[in-house]
Amino acid sequence: MKNVPDVAGTAALAICESLLLALNDRNILPEREIVGILRDAAAAHANDPGEDGRTELHNSVATLINGILAGGNSVRRR
DSSP states (O other): OOOOTTHHHHHHHHHHHHHHHHHHHTTSSOHHHHHHHHHHHHHHHHTOOOTTSOHHHHHHHHHHHHHHHHHTTTSOOO
C-alpha cells in the first residue's frame, strides 16, 4: 500500500457513515438520534481544552463533523 495520508481516518469515517445509514435504514436508530451522535462527537472535539497539543486537529475534526451534519450525508432525509 502506498503511503497515503490519513488512510485510516478516511476508512473509519466511511465505515461510521455507512453504519449510521444502515442503523437508520433498518429503523434501529431514528434520524434525531443519529444527528445527536454526530453533534456530541463534534462538541467533544470543539470543546477539547487542547491539553494534548492537538487543538488544530480537534477543531478540524469538529468542523468536518459539522459539515457532515450540514450536508445530511449520514442520514437519508425522509
